[in-house]
Amino acid sequence: MEVRIQTTDDGSQTLFVPQMDEHYHSVKGALTESLHIFIRTGLNESKATEPRVLEVGFGTGLNAFLTLAEAEKGRTVHFTSLEKYPLPHDIIEKMEYTRFVDSSLVPYYKAIHQAPWNTWHQVTPHFHLRKMETDLTPLVIKEKYDVIYFDAFAPEKQPEMWTPEIIGKIYDCLTPNGIFVTYCAKGVIRRMLQSAGFTVERLPGPPGGKREILRGIK
Numbered sequence: 001m002e003v004r005i006q007t008t009d010d011g012s013q014t015l016f017v018p019q020m021d022e023h024y025h026s027v028k029g030a031l032t033e034s035l036h037i038f039i040r041t042g043l044n045e046s047k048a049t050e051p052r053v054l055e056v057g058f059g060t061g062l063n064a065f066l067t068l069a070e071a072e073k074g075r076t077v078h079f080t081s082l083e084k085y086p087l088p089h090d091i092i093e094k095m096e097y098t099r100f101v102d103s104s105l106v107p108y109y110k111a112i113h114q115a116p117w118n119t120w121h122q123v124t125p126h127f128h129l130r131k132m133e134t135d136l137t138p139l140v141i142k143e144k145y146d147v148i149y150f151d152a153f154a155p156e157k158q159p160e161m162w163t164p165e166i167i168g169k170i171y172d173c174l175t176p177n178g179i180f181v182t183y184c185a186k187g188v189i190r191r192m193l194q195s196a197g198f199t200v201e202r203l204p205g206p207p208g209g210k211r212e213i214l215r216g217i218k
């Protein structure tokens with residue numbers, strides 16, 4: 001799959017997939033979007049002592065890297081991320097996300113990508129990572145999670161990721177009071193989350209970006 005690097009409005013990069021006419025992040029600001037939706041609205045709202053996070057769509061590793069940065073403030077995170085199509089190394093090497101973090105964290109973007117697939121790996125004192133090269137659609141999820149970062153491509157581009165079956169499976173693997181966050185605010189997805197059992201909130205989107213995002217609480 002061909003991908004092209006593109007700079008978004010906050011100066012951070014994303015990838016464009018011409019074949020799908022789809023981006024990996026918001027073109028209004030990749031970093032701003034990830035921090036707002038997944039870190040502040042998702043991770044930071046979890047009451048878990050050591051949150052277990054499940055990400056759907058590892059992609060560039062931006063969400064993983066920002067989660068590591070948050071974990072290094074002192075709360076350990078166990079981060080599992082699913083990816084069907086791992087990106088080639090030459091693309092990852094060109095991503096410049098380390099420009100936006102404290103210099104002490106710079107080596108960890110590479111470390112996240114060098115971590116082995118399909119096994120747990122401790123990247124820093126507070127960040128445990130398990131990247132799974134797998135397809136979410138047939139996957140049976142046995143473990144429980146406190147937070148879900150649902151970062152699949154948009155429903156109109158990848159409808160098979162946004163079905164009642166998938167959302168039900170995601171609901172089932174959350175702990176009570178577990179948090180589901182996504183950038184998608186479509187009514188049909190909100191109703192799907194409610195039907196699965198979530199209490200759903202429509203929350204403000206990232207500054208300069210989408211008007212609304214969704215958070216579901218189990």
Ligand SMILES: C[S@@+](CC[C@H](N)C(=O)[O-])C[C@H]1O[C@@H](n2cnc3c(N)ncnc32)[C@H](O)[C@@H]1O
Nearest residue numbers: 057058059060061062063083084135136151153
């Ligand atoms: C919007 S991008 C995720 C961006 C990513 N979270 C980041 O920080 O760069 C969606 C990701 O989902 C992955 N994906 C697509 N279909 C999938 C599937 N069936 N199972 C798991 N991952 C899938 C894509 O390859 C892509 O990396």
